[in-house]
Amino acid sequence: MNSIKNRFLFSLTLSLPLLYVMFGGMLPGGxxxxxxxxxxxxxxxxxxxxxxxxxxxxxxxxNMDTLIALxxxxxxxxxxxxxxxxxxxxxxxxxxxxxxxxxxxxxxxxSRGRANQAIEKLLDLQAKDATVLRGGKHVKVPVEELQVGDxxxxxxGEKIAVDGQVIDGxxxxxxxxxxxxxxxxxxxPGDQVIGATINGSGTLTFKATKIGKDxxxxxxxxxxxxxxxxxxxxxxLADTISRYxxxxxxxxxxxxxxxxxxxxxxxxxxxxxxxVTVVIIACPCALGLAxxxxxMAGTGKGARLGILIKSGEVLxxxxxxxxxxxxxxxxxxxxxxxxxxxxxxxxxxxxxAASLEKNSEHPLAGAILAEGEKHKIASQAVKNFQAVEGKGxxxxxxxxxLLIGNEQLFKDHKINLNDLxxxxxxxxxxxxxxxIVGRGKQxxxxxxxxxxPKKGAKAAMKLLSDRGLRxxxxxxxxxxxxxxxxxxxxxxxxxxxxxxxxKAARVKELQKAGAVAFVGDGINDAPALAQAxxxxxxxxxxxxxxxxxxxxxxxxxLEDVARALTLSRKTxxxxxxxxxxxxxxNLGGVPIAAGVFVSFGLRLNxxxxxxxxxxxSVSVVTSSLLLxxxxx
Numbered sequence: 001m002n003s004i005k006n007r008f009l010f011s012l013t014l015s016l017p018l019l020y021v022m023f024g025g026m027l028p029g030g031x032x033x034x035x036x037x038x039x040x041x042x043x044x045x046x047x048x049x050x051x052x053x054x055x056x057x058x059x060x061x062x063n064m065d066t067l068i069a070l071x072x073x074x075x076x077x078x079x080x081x082x083x084x085x086x087x088x089x090x091x092x093x094x095x096x097x098x099x100x101x102x103x104x105x106x107x108x109x110x111s112r113g114r115a116n117q118a119i120e121k122l123l124d125l126q127a128k129d130a131t132v133l134r135g136g137k138h139v140k141v142p143v144e145e146l147q148v149g150d151x152x153x154x155x156x157g158e159k160i161a162v163d164g165q166v167i168d169g170x171x172x173x174x175x176x177x178x179x180x181x182x183x184x185x186x187x188x189p190g191d192q193v194i195g196a197t198i199n200g201s202g203t204l205t206f207k208a209t210k211i212g213k214d215x216x217x218x219x220x221x222x223x224x225x226x227x228x229x230x231x232x233x234x235x236x237l238a239d240t241i242s243r244y245x246x247x248x249x250x251x252x253x254x255x256x257x258x259x260x261x262x263x264x265x266x267x268x269x270x271x272x273x274x275x276v277t278v279v280i281i282a283c284p285c286a287l288g289l290a291x292x293x294x295x296m297a298g299t300g301k302g303a304r305l306g307i308l309i310k311s312g313e314v315l316x317x318x319x320x321x322x323x324x325x326x327x328x329x330x331x332x333x334x335x336x337x338x339x340x341x342x343x344x345x346x347x348x349x350x351x352x353a354a355s356l357e358k359n360s361e362h363p364l365a366g367a368i369l370a371e372g373e374k375h376k377i378a379s380q381a382v383k384n385f386q387a388v389e390g391k392g393x394x395x396x397x398x399x400x401x402l403l404i405g406n407e408q409l410f411k412d413h414k415i416n417l418n419d420l421x422x423x424x425x426x427x428x429x430x431x432x433x434x435x436i437v438g439r440g441k442q443x444x445x446x447x448x449x450x451x452x453p454k455k456g457a458k459a460a461m462k463l464l465s466d467r468g469l470r471x472x473x474x475x476x477x478x479x480x481x482x483x484x485x486x487x488x489x490x491x492x493x494x495x496x497x498x499x500x501x502x503k504a505a506r507v508k509e510l511q512k513a514g515a516v517a518f519v520g521d522g523i524n525d526a527p528a529l530a531q532a533x534x535x536x537x538x539x540x541x542x543x544x545x546x547x548x549x550x551x552x553x554x555x556x557x558l559e560d561v562a563r564a565l566t567l568s569r570k571t572x573x574x575x576x577x578x579x580x581x582x583x584x585x586n587l588g589g590v591p592i593a594a595g596v597f598v599s600f601g602l603r604l605n606x607x608x609x610x611x612x613x614x615x616x617s618v619s620v621v622t623s624s625l626l627l628x629x630x631x632x
Contacts, residue, residue, distance in 0.1 A: 171202030298571030318568030322514030344445020
């Protein structure tokens with residue numbers, strides 16, 4: 001009998017005869033039968049309210065349950081007195097009030113359960129066991145016993161047990177259950193696999209890199225749990241009002257009794273009924289449900305769409321976003337740059353560039369090295385390697401100094417570009433990143449590299465524009481290249497030639513014009529993600545970027561940026577709507593309950609007040625549940 005559902009059904013069953021009495025019927029045993037039916041409802045159905053009210057009283061405080069306990073106990077004990085004195089009793093009022101309140105709480109529990117379905121479905125995706133290579137043999141072990149470094153064999157149709165890196169085989173993996181990506185993703189040696197996804201037609205061997213709570217699925221589950229238990233700042237408004245509202249209602253109830261009994265000459269019974277009705281109608285249950293139910297519904301819907309909103313604070317901050325700022329490489333673009341043009345002697349340019357870039361961690365280095373391998377050009381040994389932040393790298397090869405980088409690096413070394421400058425400008429206007437390669441005091445040539453915009457980038461910018469949001473791209477690239485990329489995808493504004501360490505400072509500048517969301521995926525994006533009012537991390541990004549972001553896009557699709565902000569806005573709008581109706585209900589209901597409009601024929605008895613109070617809670621819960629149908 002501990003669950004709300006069981007207590008509600010128990011109380012409802014016993015209260016059905018009381019409804020018959022309420023509408024003019026009579027039970028065998030008369031008023032004593034009402035006492036017999038109501039007492040178990042008070043003990044079983046109302047016990048939780050009584051305990052909560054008593055705990056608040058011991059702490060010299062009052063809460064919503066204080067009003068419920070006061071209203072039901074007043075009606076119940078008055079009715080016991082009336083039963084002994086031969087007067088009219090109101091047992092049905094106490095019983096039905098508890099039934100109505102339990103109904104509202106059960107509906108809230110249903111709402112919470114629906115919101116938690118996202119978590120349950122994610123947990124159900126986990127594999128139960130895995131085939132591991134140990135001692136030269138294939139051994140099946142429970143997932144809980146897997147260790148980082150284990151070599152795991154996955155046959156066609158089996159689930160990937162944990163996150164890892166493919167070391168042998170090739171197959172198409174269905175990742176829809178975690179990332180929402182509908183098309184299978186081909187995996188080869190070196191590629192990452194995600195736990196709980198399903199292997200296709202090939203057999204794979206992969207090395208476990210993350211287990212237990214460190215896997216992507218476990219992190220998603222934890223994020224959803226935290227979000228649904230968090231509180232939006234607007235909830236403080238409801239908490240503050242409730243804290244002062246309860247004692248205010250008790251004072252109004254006492255004034256109501258005094259006015260009717262002392263000033264207007266009503267009987268003690270009639271005055272008491274008005275006072276009790278005030279207490280019942282004013283119970284701010286709907287006020288307490290307004291924020292958490294909408295927050296649970298909104299974050300639950302987001303989880304099903306692959307949009308993880310970490311907390312109520314993030315959701316509320318997203319409501320006021322005016323500008324969306326994007327990192328370029330790996331966010332707007334695919335993050336897989338390739339060489340498109342080489343100006344100058346191809347062998348000399350590539351050999352010098354490859355010799356420098358083999359020691360570099362710059363994203364463009366991989367593209368240059370791959371092009372060198374493609375043309376079978378061997379790199380030279382270098383020494384005194386030096387990375388010049390935001391400009392390029394230098395090193396010594398024999399007696400010569402090799403350089404690769406931007407125009408500023410060559411200006412610093414007083415090397416003239418001559419006619420290469422014009423060709424560089426032309427390539428940059430085509431949206432290509434151009435690096436200059438030099439040896440000694442001579443510029444050998446140019447290498448143009450292009451990182452194609454992601455599929456859907458243009459559609460994503462249009463979605464944001466249609467929602468009245470300004471879009472900005474921040475990049476370390478030069479102005480011409482950055483503007484060309486921005487033009488292709490439809491970004492409003494470009495902030496170019498920004499050092500990684502300065503991204504957060506640029507975001508801070510943009511915040512002067514209004515709230516900013518920053519979208520990124522790399523380690524160097526973490527400060528900017530944290531600085532922004534809302535950090536949006538692409539799901540395929542690094543762990544530190546995901547940790548810094550307030551919203552995580554598991555599907556790694558730019559279109560989901562607009563969907564995430566729209567969902568946040570709709571959820572927050574629903575919270576405001578819920579609070580509005582809860583306030584209006586309480587503000588409008590109290591004067592009616594106090595009998596202010598009796599002369600106009602408008603009057604509530606306690607049972608109808610309880611029904612109205614329960615209906616307000618039901619309407620708030622229903623309003624929140626409708627978020628599941630909202631289009632984002």
